[in-house]
Amino acid sequence: MFDSLTLAAIPPEDEALRPQVRALAQEAVASLPLEQRARTWMGHDAAFSRKLGAAGLLGLTLPTEYGGGGRGPFARFVVVEELLAAGAPVGAHWIADRQSAPLILNFGTEAQRQFYIPRICRGEALFCIGMSEPGAGSDLAAVRTRAERSTSGWRLSGQKIWTTGAQHADYMIALVRTSGGPEDRHAGLSQVIVDLKLPGITVRPIEDLAGDEHFNEVFFDGVELADDALIGAEGQGWSQVTAELAFERSGPERIYSSLVLLDGWLAHLRKAGRNDDATAALVGGYVARLAALRAMSLACTARLAAGESPVVEASLVKDLGTSFEQELPIAIADDLASHDNPVDPDLMRALTYITRVTPSFSLRGGTREILRGIIARGLGLR
Amino acid sequence: MSEFLEPFERMLTALFPPDRVRAIDGGGEWEHERTEIEQSGFLDAMVPEASGGAGLSLADTSDLWRAVGRNAAPLAIGEAMIERADLDDTGRALLLAAAISGAADRVLAMTVAYAGERSQFGKPIGRQQALQQQLAVMAEDCVAIRMAVELAAASDVPDPLRVGAAKSVASAAAPRVANTAHAVHGAIGISAEYDLQLYTRRLHEWRAALGSETRWNRDLGHALLASHAPVLDWTRSRLFGEA
Numbered sequence: 001m002f003d004s005l006t007l008a009a010i011p012p013e014d015e016a017l018r019p020q021v022r023a024l025a026q027e028a029v030a031s032l033p034l035e036q037r038a039r040t041w042m043g044h045d046a047a048f049s050r051k052l053g054a055a056g057l058l059g060l061t062l063p064t065e066y067g068g069g070g071r072g073p074f075a076r077f078v079v080v081e082e083l084l085a086a087g088a089p090v091g092a093h094w095i096a097d098r099q100s101a102p103l104i105l106n107f108g109t110e111a112q113r114q115f116y117i118p119r120i121c122r123g124e125a126l127f128c129i130g131m132s133e134p135g136a137g138s139d140l141a142a143v144r145t146r147a148e149r150s151t152s153g154w155r156l157s158g159q160k161i162w163t164t165g166a167q168h169a170d171y172m173i174a175l176v177r178t179s180g181g182p183e184d185r186h187a188g189l190s191q192v193i194v195d196l197k198l199p200g201i202t203v204r205p206i207e208d209l210a211g212d213e214h215f216n217e218v219f220f221d222g223v224e225l226a227d228d229a230l231i232g233a234e235g236q237g238w239s240q241v242t243a244e245l246a247f248e249r250s251g252p253e254r255i256y257s258s259l260v261l262l263d264g265w266l267a268h269l270r271k272a273g274r275n276d277d278a279t280a281a282l283v284g285g286y287v288a289r290l291a292a293l294r295a296m297s298l299a300c301t302a303r304l305a306a307g308e309s310p311v312v313e314a315s316l317v318k319d320l321g322t323s324f325e326q327e328l329p330i331a332i333a334d335d336l337a338s339h340d341n342p343v344d345p346d347l348m349r350a351l352t353y354i355t356r357v358t359p360s361f362s363l364r365g366g367t368r369e370i371l372r373g374i375i376a377r378g379l380g381l382r
Numbered sequence: 383m384s385e386f387l388e389p390f391e392r393m394l395t396a397l398f399p400p401d402r403v404r405a406i407d408g409g410g411e412w413e414h415e416r417t418e419i420e421q422s423g424f425l426d427a428m429v430p431e432a433s434g435g436a437g438l439s440l441a442d443t444s445d446l447w448r449a450v451g452r453n454a455a456p457l458a459i460g461e462a463m464i465e466r467a468d469l470d471d472t473g474r475a476l477l478l479a480a481a482i483s484g485a486a487d488r489v490l491a492m493t494v495a496y497a498g499e500r501s502q503f504g505k506p507i508g509r510q511q512a513l514q515q516q517l518a519v520m521a522e523d524c525v526a527i528r529m530a531v532e533l534a535a536a537s538d539v540p541d542p543l544r545v546g547a548a549k550s551v552a553s554a555a556a557p558r559v560a561n562t563a564h565a566v567h568g569a570i571g572i573s574a575e576y577d578l579q580l581y582t583r584r585l586h587e588w589r590a591a592l593g594s595e596t597r598w599n600r601d602l603g604h605a606l607l608a609s610h611a612p613v614l615d616w617t618r619s620r621l622f623g624e625a
């Protein structure tokens with residue numbers, strides 16, 4: 001079952017990007033403590049994102065005619081893998097590079113592509129995802145935010161929540177209702193690109209349990225959108241958002257959120273001379289799992305490269321990947337708390353941070369239960 | 383996937399129907415099957431073509447080993463291939479991981495099918511979300527095992543660390559897969575006459591054979607700790623063979 005997922009190697013021309021990305025990533029994290037690097041894709045550094053853009057390392061999956069790299073998902077895999085392994089602050093461009101630009105390429109008009117994609121590739125247009133609402137979490141089809149036809153385009157009213165990076169972003173791609181009511185479910189949903197500088201928009205950051213502000217509430221009070229704010233076809237929002245989520249779920253970030261911590265722990269063990277069998281077995285178990293996950297993630301990347309939208313496969317990798325990421329800090333905490341070697345305070349702070357935020361790994365981008373439901377459908381059970 | 387897989391699997395399915403598997407498990411002889419397999423030439427899968435073998439790669443051969451597991455066929459078939467290719471215990475550990483992969487896939491298929499057939503409370507039990515979630519995890523485990531085996535089989539000769547990662551992932555997942563399969567099957571799965579147990583007993587046996595996950599994790603961990611390399615670099619170079 002799921003035989004389409006099969007071992008795939010990174011093409012040499014994409015692998016060749018690695019040294020350049022690594023150099024830039026190392027430079028960016030050189031002065032950052034482990035605790036800061038552990039934030040990686042929640043870390044926001046617009047200047048670093050522009051630097052990556054200038055180096056040609058953003059928009060690698062996009063055609064050169066729109067300023068992209070004209071390569072494919074494997075090139076992006078290499079870049080993402082290196083950035084996350086280093087713990088570089090990639091939050092600023094993350095969403096635009098991963099899902100907004102491919103969405104605009106797939107569903108946008110020629111004018112929309114010309115307008116947005118080149119700036120995304122330069123790291124100059126930052127996007128956020130406007131899916132969740134107070135009454136629409138897992139049940140995304142229950143969104144109530146409405147865009148109604150006006151004389152000049154669309155009038156937008158409603159509220160989004162948990163919108164990562166909205167306070168820094170230039171645009172939001174929002175899933176909204178353009179006809180009917182919540183009872184119509186998937187019918188009547190559309191996606192619009194909202195310029196967040198327009199009047200009538202209020203962005204209110206929400207502090208998270210680690211004291212960070214990354215996600216937000218976003219209110220729309222009769223915001224006037226131009227006609228061309230609609231992206232894709234009116235009423236096709238659901239199928240578009242499903243394709244978008246396949247991009248969101250299938251990247252290597254789903255296995256590497258705790259990698260900086262793993263390296264920090266390994267450094268601690270080596271320094272303390274902890275090379276007994278029990279410690280080695282504990283470490284080895286995680287690296288074996290990491291290898292299997294990386295192979296799965298590469299296999300998924302190959303499906304993307306073949307032009308498919310691997311919804312079920314991406315869910316498999318994400319669910320297994322987040323389990324790994326969530327169990328790792330718990331095991332590390334047990335290990336450190338059960339041995340007497342002094343622990344570097346920076347490692348402890350990184351561990352505390354990751355421990356607090358790990359529950360979010362299996363919420364953001366679709367909860368564990370929802371992903372398993374998608375897999376069950378792939379098994380023919382639903 | 384090699385052209386040999388399909389005929390090989392057809393042969394195994396014909397030679398080892400469940401009643402034969404039971405008889406062999408009970409200590410019965412399988413001389414007839416042994417001779418047929420011997421004559422089929424498949425045992426020379428990895429022997430170079432120049433020496434009269436099929437010259438299959440380790441990757442293609444591991445697909446045959448998965449078929450051995452899928453059919454609950456005697457592991458000795460895979461072991462004979464290993465002996466003729468002059469491989470050592472590292473090759474045997476890969477055979478075991480591949481056999482676990484095949485058996486786990488079979489168990490998943492049986493369990494998904496059963497969940498669609500068995501009705502309680504007026505609908506198939508597979509419509510119960512609690513079971514759907516467990517089956518999804520089982521599918522994840524099966525894919526992870528297969529990918530770990532494919533990764534280990536992608537080298538020219540079996541490499542102890544790469545095979546170790548595969549045997550670790552396969553061994554750790556095997557009991558989970560077996561347990562979920564039995565949970566979903568209910569009492570029928572506990573009966574001797576139902577075929578599920580032919581596979582789940584093998585999952586446990588093969589998990590332990592040549593060392594279960596902790597034994598292989600130990601080797602991996604010692605190598606990683608001794609290397610002083612960041613985990614991604616080490617994983618890429620030692621387990622993926624990347625430059």
Ligand SMILES: Cc1cc2nc3c(=O)[nH]c(=O)nc-3n(C[C@H](O)[C@H](O)[C@H](O)COP(=O)(O)OP(=O)(O)OC[C@H]3O[C@@H](n4cnc5c(N)ncnc54)[C@H](O)[C@@H]3O)c2cc1C
Binds near residue numbers: 130136
């Ligand atoms: C750090 C972080 C960043 C985020 N960033 C964004 C963002 O940028 N943009 C955005 O739009 N959203 C974002 N989200 C929101 C995220 O997509 C939602 O949290 C997620 O979809 C779940 O919705 P919810 O939180 O309302 O939980 P609920 O849907 O209320 O779920 C609560 C629990 O009920 C379970 N549940 C719900 N329905 C079912 C069902 N049918 N079957 C079984 N169990 C069910 C869930 O699995 C979960 O365990 C972010 C969330 C986090 C934590």
